[in-house]
Amino acid sequence: MSLSQAILIFVVLAPGVVFVVFALLWLLGWTPGERFLSWITGLTFAACTFGVAALVWTIASGSTVTVTFGNWFAVGDYHFPLVLMTDRLSLPFLALAVVLSGLIAQFSATYLHREPGFLRFFLLLHLFAFGSLLAFAAGSFDLLAAGWEVVGITSVLLIGFFQLRPAPVENALRVFGIYRACDIGLFVGVFAMHHWAGTTSFDRGFPTLTGAQAVLVCLLLLLAAAGKAAQIPFSGWLPRAMEGPTPSSAIFYGAISIHAGAYLLLRAQPLLARSALASALVILIGLGTAIHGTIVGRASADAKTSLAYATLTQVGVVFIEIGLGWKWLAVAHIMGNATVRTMQFLRAPSMLHDYHQMHSAIGGEVSPTGKQIEELLPERVQLWLYRWAFDRGHLDTILDRWVIDPLLQASSYLAKHDRVGMTWTTIRSGHAAPISLHGPAKQGDD
Amino acid sequence: MSVPGWVLHKPFLTGVSIGVPWFAAVVLTGYRRHVRIVGCIAAFTSIVGSALLLADAPNGESLYQALMLLFSCLTFGATLLLPRRDCTREAIAGILFLLGSTLLAYSTGNLLVLLSAWILSIVPFLWTGWLRARAWRPLVGLLFSSLALALAVGLISTSTGVISIDKLKGQSPGGVPAFALLLVAVVFRKGICPAHSWVADAAETGPALPTALLLNGHFGALLVAKLIVPLFPHTDSLFPVLSYLAIVTALYVAIRALAENSPRRLLAFLALSQSACILSGLESRTAEGIAGAIVHWFVVAISTVGLFGILRLLEVRFGENLTASKHFGLAEHAPRLAVSFVIFGLTLVGLPGTLGFCSQDLLIHGALTSHRLIGLLLPIATAMNAVSFFRLFTRLFLGKRRTGFTVMADALPRERWILAAGVLFVIFGGLFPNAVVIRRSSEADLMQEAIHTGLDLNPIGKVERPPGKLPISATR
Numbered sequence: 001m002s003l004s005q006a007i008l009i010f011v012v013l014a015p016g017v018v019f020v021v022f023a024l025l026w027l028l029g030w031t032p033g034e035r036f037l038s039w040i041t042g043l044t045f046a047a048c049t050f051g052v053a054a055l056v057w058t059i060a061s062g063s064t065v066t067v068t069f070g071n072w073f074a075v076g077d078y079h080f081p082l083v084l085m086t087d088r089l090s091l092p093f094l095a096l097a098v099v100l101s102g103l104i105a106q107f108s109a110t111y112l113h114r115e116p117g118f119l120r121f122f123l124l125l126h127l128f129a130f131g132s133l134l135a136f137a138a139g140s141f142d143l144l145a146a147g148w149e150v151v152g153i154t155s156v157l158l159i160g161f162f163q164l165r166p167a168p169v170e171n172a173l174r175v176f177g178i179y180r181a182c183d184i185g186l187f188v189g190v191f192a193m194h195h196w197a198g199t200t201s202f203d204r205g206f207p208t209l210t211g212a213q214a215v216l217v218c219l220l221l222l223l224a225a226a227g228k229a230a231q232i233p234f235s236g237w238l239p240r241a242m243e244g245p246t247p248s249s250a251i252f253y254g255a256i257s258i259h260a261g262a263y264l265l266l267r268a269q270p271l272l273a274r275s276a277l278a279s280a281l282v283i284l285i286g287l288g289t290a291i292h293g294t295i296v297g298r299a300s301a302d303a304k305t306s307l308a309y310a311t312l313t314q315v316g317v318v319f320i321e322i323g324l325g326w327k328w329l330a331v332a333h334i335m336g337n338a339t340v341r342t343m344q345f346l347r348a349p350s351m352l353h354d355y356h357q358m359h360s361a362i363g364g365e366v367s368p369t370g371k372q373i374e375e376l377l378p379e380r381v382q383l384w385l386y387r388w389a390f391d392r393g394h395l396d397t398i399l400d401r402w403v404i405d406p407l408l409q410a411s412s413y414l415a416k417h418d419r420v421g422m423t424w425t426t427i428r429s430g431h432a433a434p435i436s437l438h439g440p441a442k443q444g445d446d
Numbered sequence: 447m448s449v450p451g452w453v454l455h456k457p458f459l460t461g462v463s464i465g466v467p468w469f470a471a472v473v474l475t476g477y478r479r480h481v482r483i484v485g486c487i488a489a490f491t492s493i494v495g496s497a498l499l500l501a502d503a504p505n506g507e508s509l510y511q512a513l514m515l516l517f518s519c520l521t522f523g524a525t526l527l528l529p530r531r532d533c534t535r536e537a538i539a540g541i542l543f544l545l546g547s548t549l550l551a552y553s554t555g556n557l558l559v560l561l562s563a564w565i566l567s568i569v570p571f572l573w574t575g576w577l578r579a580r581a582w583r584p585l586v587g588l589l590f591s592s593l594a595l596a597l598a599v600g601l602i603s604t605s606t607g608v609i610s611i612d613k614l615k616g617q618s619p620g621g622v623p624a625f626a627l628l629l630v631a632v633v634f635r636k637g638i639c640p641a642h643s644w645v646a647d648a649a650e651t652g653p654a655l656p657t658a659l660l661l662n663g664h665f666g667a668l669l670v671a672k673l674i675v676p677l678f679p680h681t682d683s684l685f686p687v688l689s690y691l692a693i694v695t696a697l698y699v700a701i702r703a704l705a706e707n708s709p710r711r712l713l714a715f716l717a718l719s720q721s722a723c724i725l726s727g728l729e730s731r732t733a734e735g736i737a738g739a740i741v742h743w744f745v746v747a748i749s750t751v752g753l754f755g756i757l758r759l760l761e762v763r764f765g766e767n768l769t770a771s772k773h774f775g776l777a778e779h780a781p782r783l784a785v786s787f788v789i790f791g792l793t794l795v796g797l798p799g800t801l802g803f804c805s806q807d808l809l810i811h812g813a814l815t816s817h818r819l820i821g822l823l824l825p826i827a828t829a830m831n832a833v834s835f836f837r838l839f840t841r842l843f844l845g846k847r848r849t850g851f852t853v854m855a856d857a858l859p860r861e862r863w864i865l866a867a868g869v870l871f872v873i874f875g876g877l878f879p880n881a882v883v884i885r886r887s888s889e890a891d892l893m894q895e896a897i898h899t900g901l902d903l904n905p906i907g908k909v910e911r912p913p914g915k916l917p918i919s920a921t922r
Contacts, residue, residue, distance in 0.1 A: 027782065027866060073804055073883040075890060076733025078811055080804075142807075146798035153797060156836075163844040166773055176836050180829040187825050191814050407830075411705035418643050418702065 004058045004065045008084055011051040011094065012137050014044050015101070016130035019123055026119065037122050038109035045102030045129070052095045059091050066139060066203050078194065083139030085203045089327075092335055093136040093263055100255050100342055101129040107346055108247040117161055121245065124161075128154035132256050136263065139203035141190045144267070148186060148228070148260065152179045155257050158248040159241050168243035175237045177404075182227020182234060186264075189220030206270040214271045218278030221268050222285070229261030229315050231289045235296075236396035238312055242304040250345030253308055255338035258315055262334055265322045272322070279323045286319025292393050298374070299389035303348045311341045456499065460553050463495030463514060467521075468546040474539040485525040485538040492518035492545060506888030509671070509740065510552045516744055517552070520662060520751050521545040524655045526864045527755040529762040532653060540570030541656055548663040557609040560672070561599045564635075564665060565592050571652070571660065581651040587644030591634035595669070598627035602677075615676045625678050628669060629688060636666025636725065637718050639695040649714035649754075654761075658754035661717060662747040667724045667739070675728065675893055685729055690820060692725035693813065697823045700830035707771040709757055712838050716831050717750040720794055723824060727809045728893075735812015737890035741882055742805035745793060745872065749802070752790035752868045755861075756783050760842065763855060770838050773845020782857045784843040786865040791839060793872040795832035801875030804883060 018040060022032060032040075058065055069082035086094060105125060112118050131150025138144035156179065160172030193200045196217075197207030209217060225231070230238040230253075241253055252258065265272060265282060272279055290313050297309030314337040321330040347354060359365065374382055391397065470488035474481055496515035503511045521541060528537065544567055551563035568588045570576065601620040603609050608619070618625070632638065637645035648657050670688070678685070696719045703715035724746065727739025760783065761768060764776060777784035789800070796806030806828060813821035857865060875882050 027785065027862075027869075071880075073808075073879040075737040075808055075883060075887040076894070078732075078734040078808070080807065146803065149798045149803075153792065160840065160844055163777060164775060164846055166845050169773065169840045169844040173833070173837055173840050177833045180832045184825045184829055187810065188814070188822065191811055194811060195815065407701065408705055411701050411703070414698070414702045415705055418646070 001067070002065075004055060005067045007051045007054050008065050008067055008086055008137065011048045011055070011098065012084060012130070012133045014048055015126040015133065018044050019126035019130060022119070022126075023123055026123075031119060034109065034113065034118055037119065038105065041105040041109075041122055041126070042102065044126075045098060045105060048098040049095075049102060052091070052098050055086055055091060055094070059086065059088055064203075068139075068203075072143075077198075080142050081140045081199070081201050082143065083201055083203050084137045084143075085139035086137055089266060089331065090136045092331055093259075094133060096335060096338055097129060097132045097136060097256055100251055100338070101125065101132075103342070104247045104251045104346075108245075111247055111349075112245065115245075117163075121158070121161065121248070124154045124158050125248075125251075128158075128251070128256075132260070135260060139201055141186075141193060141200035141202070141267075144264070145183075145186050145190055148224075148264075149183065151257055151260060152176075152183065152228070155179075155241070155248075155252050158252065159244040161244050161248065165243075171240035171243045175241055178227055178234055178237045182224050185220040185223030185227070189217050189224065192217050192220065202267070209271065211274060215275040215277050218268060218271050218275045219281070221264055221271075222278060222282060225261035225264045226285055227261070228264070229258055229319070230312055231261070231285045231316065231319060232292055232393070233395055233398065235289060235292060235312060236392060236399060238308045239300070239305045239392065242302075242308055246304070246345060246349055249304055249308075250342045254311055254341030254345040258311055259318070259334045259338055262315060262318045262322060262330065265319070266327060266330060269322070269325070269327055273325055279325070281323075283320050283323035286316045286321075286323060288316070289313070289319065290316030292316075292395075295385060296389045296392050298372075299386055303351050304345065307341060307344050307348060310344075311337065314341075456502065459495045459499050459502075460549075463492045463499070463518065464546045464549045464553070466491040466495075467542040467549075471539040471542040471546070474535045474542070478535055481535045481538045482525060482528070482533050485542060486522060488542050489518055489522035489525055489545060492549065493522055496549070505885060506892055508885060509889045512885070513668075513743070514549050514552050516747060517545065517548050517659075517663065520659060520747060523864045523868065524659055524751060524755065526860055527759070528655055529759060531762055532655070532758070536574045537653065537656065540574050540576065541659060543570045544656065544659055544663070548659075548665075551663070551665060551668060555611050557599045557603060557611060557614075560611075561592075561595055564595055567660065567663060567665065568592065570656070576652045576656060581647045583644040584648035584652070587634050587637070587641055590641075591631045591666075594627050594631040594634065598624050598631060601627065611673065611676070616679055618678050622684070625674070625684060628674055628678075629684075632666040632669050632674070632688065632725070633691065635669070636664075636721070637661075637695075638666070638691050638722060638725070639698050642695060642699055642718060645718050646711040646714040650708060650710045654710065654754045654758035655751070658717075658751045661714075661721075662750055664721060664724065664743055664747070667721070667728060667743060670725060670728050671893070686817070689726045689729035689813075689817060692722040692729070693817070693820050693823050693827075695719070695722040696726070696827040697830075700827040700834070703834040704830060706834070707769050709768050709770055709838060709842065710754075712770060712834060713750070713753050713757060716791075716794060716835055717746060717753075719827055719831050721746045721750075723806075723809050723813075723828075726813050726821075726824065730809075730812035730816040731894060732812040732815045733887065733890045733894045734808045735816060735890075736893050737883060737887045738805050738808025738810075738812050740886040740889060741801065741879075742809055744875075744882065745800075745802045745805045748868055748872060749790040749794040752865065753787065753794070756787045756790070756865070759783060759857070759861060768842060770841040772841065774842050775845045775847040777843035778847045780843075780856045782862060782865075784839075786857070786869055787843065788839050789869050789872065791835040792832075793876075795828055795835055799876045800872045801879060801882060802872065803876055804879040808883075 055065060064085060064087040067084040071079040072082040073080050108121060112121055128151060131147045131154060135144050135147030135151060138147055156172045156176040159175055160169045162168045190200050192213070193207050196209055196213045199207055227234050238253060242249055272282065293309045293313035293316055297306050297313065300306040300309055314333070318330050318333050321333060374385065388394065467488045470484055474484060493515065496511060496518050500508055500511040500515050524541060525538065547563050547566035551560055551567065554560050554563060598620065601624045602614065606614060606619045608614055634641045645661060699715045699719040703712055703719065706712040706715060724739045724742050727735040727742060730736065760776060768774065793800040793802040796802045810824050813824045
């Protein structure tokens, strides 16, 4: 094993090992102090950052670092290859994940000082970093899906971080539902690759598929990518996710998690390039999301939601770039967007302070920015657009009305049939009372 | 000091594994003290016996020994996890009787003994009155399944004059009527649609842990693996019916769970939906589907017993009026129970890093390979189950903290260690799945071979191959 391979393994595994060790110690009854925990976290991510920097030297020479561990498990003709790989595409994402996780950890050590969930936050941050590094360094779509799922579950658990308030908890449930629904696309897409190409590994070239097969796989992967990147029609979960603590919003929805969908499409670019239909759909979804994001963002009343929609708009543009095949422009766009949004999210709690400081510095009120583009529209259209934006494009309403409500109605209908012949004791327990998966409508409503 | 040879003899070890729990159950009918200790010793004896049997079994022929070990461990864990309030001599005796009957069903190669074990496993529930008379569906479901199996066994034995499973392989004994009766037995015992309601009723009205053990004996899947697959390898047109029913059940019950607010019923639906996948994997006729089904058998059994055990602990500590319609915020009071609950639950629905991910991955690939369109329902059902589980978790453990609980203990040391053992198994199994999957993979290869070629399987999975023919895995 070469030094580069050892470094790659270290970078990916280090946060996971820290998570496992601290979680086990906690289960056995030991809770580490805040200072010790943040020190270990800082050390881990600093070491990972140096590791990634070392990898840059190798990748810059044009080579790819690949580590093959064999199969994670294998049965019959089916195998789950355990291949880590970093190339010119994944390295920027690895660097982004490591550097931003380290920065967020340092920020959170102060921001969450004496917060009851301090340990929980850091454990989930390590797990998230492990999941995202695994997804970005995966040499096969199988492994990418595993990392993808870990990112999803940590994201959901951090949205519900303030567990004593019902709103974050209900919103976490909603986000979890959308993630799981969209991840079906990833799993079935991976299966289709296995079935048709016999492999999902891309460390030695991309799986070979025919035209129609490539289209189907791309559409399935697009479903997963759109869900993770909050593209329309799944954008409704993004403002709900702002219920989590600000540092987690910054790294998940400003930087890493929101761009994971774009990474998946970039990884599948060779397939996408062969499928005009899927490429057109990617462009269409990106365009729709960009327009949706920019309009809704203008009607958002709180800072984090405005930032979330600003991110969404840019991710929509990234999707357009991917659909057009401008791969490296998309990568550069993601890097820029992720770093700027992270900074903006982290400053969001101090926005008023910053605003006043700026006023003091310039010695008075900041002059208005001038005319807004929407003012060019007729007043009735402006009003309609405002109402549309205020309800966030009615996306949640549509999803509720066409997907969630019918499912719940079907469930209640089945429950009614199940009750045939049941005794009064079980009916009395109210097991089939109507439930809500909708949660509180929006952040700030509770 | 050397161990006498007869001690390690297979019949002796099997007899000890089955006989000691039964003997302890009889002892407990007259002995009232130290019931938990007696139960643990009996279950531990079964663990040792099964472990020795498993160690002695050749690679690829150890499925039923592994299942014996699994069920013994589950019983040991359930005995430790049982709250003091529930730890009566009737409860422990019933659990031990169930253990003996289940091990008998796993280990036997005789049709009549299998039928007896099938019926005996229900006896504790009738004898102790665990299934309340008012909830009639569990009784009807279990009795119907027994009746169907008895008729099938009768038909097979009268038409062939043979009761040894070994000698009946590949002969389709009793023809389509016997096959149909066996299917009916599976449908009723496993809770496959339309006979699914009894499972939730049993979980709600019966004692949590014994019912979880009864459901996790997976007698329905056992019947498929032990009788239907080896005896009827030529029923190509009929066999998929079982798979379709299983997949439809997985989806139906997953939808049903979405609006369920009773935690016990909800967990029962999740367990049922996930365990229905086992049948579809066994029927998939692909090595990955069958191996996935066997590994999933382990995953469902461990997770479900863990979840029901934790739910019962919560009921004992925080009252029995828990519901998924409002938040209870119990994680504040019981963080370790919350963590164990979420790990077991996410294992059940296939979170990466747990053994559930590997089993789901294999199962879904197997199901999609054999039934491309209807197989798509399986990942959809799993996604819905994940949402239902997460809803239950958030309602029980998160949200506004409730006050007024008289006891607010987290997991006691006894409970903590046994839960930690389960959690470690599913996590390390998930990190290093080959340790579990490789042995199941060889068994899957043999079962797949038996389905495709009609080769003979003996009761513990041994293939009598023509000279020079190797299992599929060995030819790769």
